[in-house]
Amino acid sequence: MANVTVIGAQWGDEGKGKIVDWLAERADIVVRFQGGHNAGHTLVVDGKVYKLSLLPSGIVRGTLSVIGNGVVLDPWHFRDEVAKLAAQDVAITPDNLQIAETCPLILPFHRDLDGLREDASGAGKIGTTRRGIGPAYEDKVGRRAIRVCDLAHLDDLGPQLDRLLAHHDALRAGFGEAPIDRARLLADLAEIADVILPFASPVWRTLGEARAQGKRILFEGAQGVLLDVDHGTYPFVTSSNTVAGTAASGSGLGPSAPGFVLGIVKAYTTRVGSGPFPTELEDETGTRLGERGHEFGTVTGRKRRCGWFDAVLVRQSAAVSGITGIALTKLDVLDGFAELRICTGYDLDGRHYDYLPPHPNDQARVKPIYETIEGWSESTAGARSWADLPAQAIKYIRRVEELIRCPVALVSTSPERDDTILVRDPFQD
Template sequence: MANVTVVGAQWGDEGKGKIVDWLSNRADVVVRFQGGHNAGHTLVVDGKVYKLALLPSGVVQGKTSVIGNGVVVDPWHLLGEIAKIADQGVAITPDVLILADNACLILPLHRDLDQAREAASSQKIGTTGRGIGPAYEDKVGRRAIRVADLADPDALKPKIERLLSHHGALRRGLGLPDADATELFDQLMEIAPKILAYAQPAWRVLDQAHKAGKRILFEGAQGSLLDVDHGTYPFVTSSNTVAGQAAAGSGMGPKGPGYVLGIVKAYTTRVGEGPFACELNDEVGTHLSTVGREVGVNTGRPRRCGWFDAVLVRQSVAINGIDGIALTKLDVLDGLKTLKICVGYKIGDRVLDYLPAGMRDQAAAEPVYEEIEGWSESTAGARSFKDLNANAIKYVRRVEELIGAPVALLSTSPERDDTILMRDPFAG
């Protein structure tokens, strides 16, 4: 049996939470390998809604859940999320949650810097303002505070001083007051025992699980088109969101991620700034937004909506090595008489079958559409492919052809069990 890596194949918000939760039933370990608490996952189990941002989705089912070294962790948010889900009857103990001891921390000064930069910039990136980007900057700058540092107060103090020597100039340049080293040290020491209770060498835990034949599910956050290398730069996140990061961000090695399942919404959405060739600002866009309930889980920001973009998803299939996709929110298309699928981009006198890297070309890209007949029958809640009407089946098959990957799972509502299994990812 294969391990499975789940990644978003668009700009995020594809419905990864539900799919990971569904797959968690058959997994032994669930791993987060990148990002921070800037991406929300919504799980609906027996009518009960769980909203997670940093915790792996497996915690709801009591599965061993790992926050890998590739994640940047706001320790205060983590403790708050643990407390919140505990209020819903889900107890998070060190037997369930494992936090990589070499993961880097998001500190209050990172949030300050994130928000101040966005406010001062004439070109908005669309950051959530939660400090994720600045935390990754400190990580690659080799000045970050890591989880393991909380266990060594004597070594932590000079590390804080070094960190603040860098941030001091930045803060003064943005009109922020200097950060207080003693205050930050005291804040970290206050939460250290609670955080360290979950800390372990995550790579070792995963290596032992792999050798024991456990099924490991790697849970990506955000989407491939927000990848810092492969996304619509600079309107991207600050980490690698593609499947290859599952190896580096967990310590499992390149063979660990196994079968790559790309999550793909039956239309396209995007939160925040950046190019979006297929965006609709008409009654169809309103339909997708309203019926699809397109509002950010964590931020409450409305999502921009548009037709399915096969060019982008085909590109994601290539850069992730996607073996199959989970197509979500098919039911949102119910009632639309005509559907459109983007099959190319017109830029000046050129027609491209890929998204170019340059900002100007991305902004100028106009979609080349193919039309397909819609349907009036409801697909909501369907649990068998034969329950779908003929036009819905044609739509699914055309999507497969255009993106070059088969549909492995088909989701027809937010409910966990409203999922059609067409190919088993864990079978490899």
């Protein structure tokens, strides 16, 4: 059976949690392969709501879950998220959760630096979650990071701490902040080590053995392709690669790892934080989409910006990430609109674009070119087959497929996991 990789094909918040949960019941392993605890997934299982930001979504169902080496791990947040789920009767042990031994750690001064930069940026803010994700990835690339495996060798950490603190103390001095308290940092690491180390494992080996045994592996992406550090709306992006290919490097399973790539796509468009958004609606329609879709960030609670479906962006996401099929979510939010609009291209100073130009100034200035489609008055909420959908809703879906040049594999019509129309089974592809 094929592996499946689930990624967001817009700016994140597309409803990946429900889809991953729906697939996780049929998977043997669920793997997070990039990002950190800035990724929010909300699961609704038997009417009970679970909010995850670091742990793989499979953990709620007891599926073996893996945090891969491509993730940056905040050990204190990990401790708290495990405790929160334990209070909801979700048991998390080394038998159902493994953390890559080579995961870089997010440390308290990473969070400090993230916030200091945002506060000093004024109108140029990136709009980060201030959780230290970016600074932790910087230390990884700069070969300064403290990793999970280092927690078992704290007595040998001196040279690495020298390099790490020399870098960060200089940055902190520029913001008028005191140097990092080395003794306190070591004490904090010693305290948290006992929480993390029982879960530490060579996950590349676990995954390799699982693949050799023909087990189904589900890779769970965070954020969305338009936030990819290479392919997104730079610099208003996250600090990791969010495209499907990262499932290989972020897990240690190799280039054939992704399998069927399922891109999650809302039936409209949303974005949290700063950055260009060509189809954004700052009017009653945008407000209506936000209210009907309950558009608030899982991690931050920030209100999401809303707009019409942008086929140009999704087509570009599908191309750069090798998407096999899409899961179209939140179709029911469009119920009752007399007319719907889809962006099919951009105009920039009289020049037509069928892709998003790379420069942020151009991205901010493009004008969407719209196609208008008749809406529907009937409800699609809870639909579980094509027969349950209004004819105009089906026409909308088919037009989306044509414009993004990618087939629909699933349609989601509510937050409930079973309110899903299966067109093409990713695990049987």
